[in-house]
Amino acid sequence: MDLATIIGLVVCVAAVFITIVWTSFADFYAFIDAPSFFTVIIGTVGAVAICFPTQMLKGIPKVLKKAFTFTPRDPKHLMSILQDMSKRARREGTLSLEEFINNGTLEDEFFIRGIQLVVDGREPKVIEEILFTEIEKIEERHKQGMDLFNTIGMLAPAFGMIGTLIGLVKMLKDMSDPTSIGPAMSVALMTTLYGSLVANVAAIPLAKKLEKRSKEEIEEKELIARGILSILARDNARFLVGKLNVRLPPSERLEEA
Secondary structure (H helix, E strand, O other): OOOHHHHHHHHHHHHHHHHHHHHHHHHHHHHOOOOHHHHHHHHHHHHHHOOOOOHHHOOOOHHHHHHHOOOOOOOOHHHHHHHHHHHHHHHHHHHHHHHHHHHHOOOHHHHHHHHHHHHHOOHHHHEEEHHHHHHHHHHHHHHHHHHHHHHHHHHHHHHHHHHHHHHHHHHOOOOOOOHHHHHHHHHHHEEHHHHHHHHHHOOOOOOOOHHHHHHHHHHHHHHHHHHHHHHHOOOOOHHHHHHHOOOOOOOOOOOOO
16 A cells, blocks of 8 residues: 555645634535536546546556555565576576476566566567567556546646636626625636646646656566566676666665675
C-alpha cells in the first residue's frame, strides 16, 4: 500500500473541509449542491466515456490500483542476481541459467521471459528486439492510464465552467425576482468549486503518481534487458555491474562487484 497517496488525498480533503467549517459546521451544508454535483461528475464521466474506448474504461480499477499500491524496487538485489547469472553463464554456459527460473529466484515475468529466450538459444539481436519492444508496449499502456486521468483533470474544470455559465444565465434572466438570484449563483459557484476539486485533489495528482510509477518500472525493465544482453555478450560479472551501475543513483548501486 502506498501511504503517500492515501495520506495526500486525506490531507487535501481535510484542508478543504476544515476551511469550510472553520467558523461553523453548519456552513458545510451550504457547499452541498446536487445540480452542481450532477453537472460536474456526470458530465465528466460522460465526456471521458466519449474520449476512450470501453476496454480502457474497464481498466480504470487496475490503473487506480497502481497508484494506491507500491512494490518497493530493489536495484541492488536485481543487480546481484544478474551478477550471479553472469558468473554462472561464463562458467557453465547459458543453459545453466534455467535453474534461476526453476528455483523461483526470478519473480518478474519480464525477467523470466528474457532468461527463457536466452536458454532457448535465440540470437542476441532477436532477444534485444523482443525485450525492448515489450518495454515500449508497457510504456504505451502506462501512458494510456496517465492520459485518462489527465483528461479527467482537464474536463472536470471545463464542466465546472459550463455549470457556472448555466447559473449565470439563470441569474441574469431572472434578475427581477430576488429569490432566484441566490440559487442560481450557488450553482454558478459550486460547479466551479467541484470541478476544481476533482481536477486538483484527485485526477491530476493521480496522473503524476502514475507517471512516477511508470518511470520506475520502465527503468527496472531496461536494467533487466541490458543485464541479459550483457550476459549474452559474455561480459564478466564486474564489467556487467559496472555498466549497469552508471544507470543508477549512487545510493542504489551495487558496490560489491
